[in-house]
Amino acid sequence: MTKSENDRTLPAITRRKMLFATTAYLSALTDHTAPGASHPSSDQESIAPGNVLALWRAWYDAHEEGKRLCHQQQRLETEVLKSAGGFPVLQLEIPGEDKPIVVSTRQEIDSWLPGDAMAEERKTARSELAARIKKWNVADEQFGYSRTRHAETQIAGIEEASANTLWEAPALTTSDIIAKLHSIIETEDPGSHFKERPWPQLRIILADLVRIEHPA
Incomplete structure (x- = not known):
C-alpha cells in the first residue's frame, strides 16, 4: 500500500459512519418504492430487471430483517438455555x-x-x-426460539437471492453503482473490520462515489 493509500485509510468509526451515510442516501432514493422492512419477500417479479435501486431496497430490507432475527434468536436461545x-x-x-x-x-x-x-x-x-x-x-x-431460528434461515435465503439478483443487474447510474457496492461491502464485511486489500480501497471508492453523487 502506498503512502497516499495509507493516508486515506479510514478509522473504524469513520468507516461505519460512511456506511450509515450511504444507507441513508440510498434509503432516501428508494423510500417511495420500499416494499417494507417488516415483510421482505423473495418475489421480485414486480421489480424491473434494470431497477437496481429497487433491487437494492429488496436486499436491504431482507438484510435488516435478518440482523433483527439473528439478535432475537440469540437472545431467545439464552432464555431457553436458562429455563x-x-x-x-x-x-x-x-x-x-x-x-x-x-x-x-x-x-x-x-x-x-x-x-x-x-x-x-x-x-x-x-x-x-x-x-x-x-x-x-x-x-x-x-x-419461540425454534420459530425464530426457522424465520432467520428463511430470510437468509431471501437475502442471498436478493443480493445475487442485485449484483447481476446492470448499473445505469452512479447511484446504481453505489447501491451494488454498498451491498457487497455490507454482505462480505458487515462490521467493517477487514483491513487487507481490497476492502479499505472499496470503502474509499464507495465514499468517493457518494460524495460525487451527493456532495455535502
Missing part, C-alpha cells in the same frame, strides 16, 4: 474413552452403550436424555 438448564444433550462416560462423549439422540446412546452388559446404563441415559429434551421443548415452545 431448560442447558442444551438437550447428554455426556456419557465411556470405558476406554479419554473424554466424555456428547450425545443428542437415543440412537447415539445405543451405539455408545451396546449389549446386555450396558443395558442399565443405556436405560438410565435414555431416560435422562428424554427428560432434558422435554424440558428444552417446553422452554422452546414458551419462548
Whole structure:
C-alpha cells in the first residue's frame, strides 16, 4: 500500500459512519418504492430487471430483517438455555474413552452403550436424555426460539437471492453503482473490520462515489 493509500485509510468509526451515510442516501432514493422492512419477500417479479435501486431496497430490507432475527434468536436461545438448564444433550462416560462423549439422540446412546452388559446404563441415559429434551421443548415452545431460528434461515435465503439478483443487474447510474457496492461491502464485511486489500480501497471508492453523487 502506498503512502497516499495509507493516508486515506479510514478509522473504524469513520468507516461505519460512511456506511450509515450511504444507507441513508440510498434509503432516501428508494423510500417511495420500499416494499417494507417488516415483510421482505423473495418475489421480485414486480421489480424491473434494470431497477437496481429497487433491487437494492429488496436486499436491504431482507438484510435488516435478518440482523433483527439473528439478535432475537440469540437472545431467545439464552432464555431457553436458562429455563431448560442447558442444551438437550447428554455426556456419557465411556470405558476406554479419554473424554466424555456428547450425545443428542437415543440412537447415539445405543451405539455408545451396546449389549446386555450396558443395558442399565443405556436405560438410565435414555431416560435422562428424554427428560432434558422435554424440558428444552417446553422452554422452546414458551419462548419461540425454534420459530425464530426457522424465520432467520428463511430470510437468509431471501437475502442471498436478493443480493445475487442485485449484483447481476446492470448499473445505469452512479447511484446504481453505489447501491451494488454498498451491498457487497455490507454482505462480505458487515462490521467493517477487514483491513487487507481490497476492502479499505472499496470503502474509499464507495465514499468517493457518494460524495460525487451527493456532495455535502
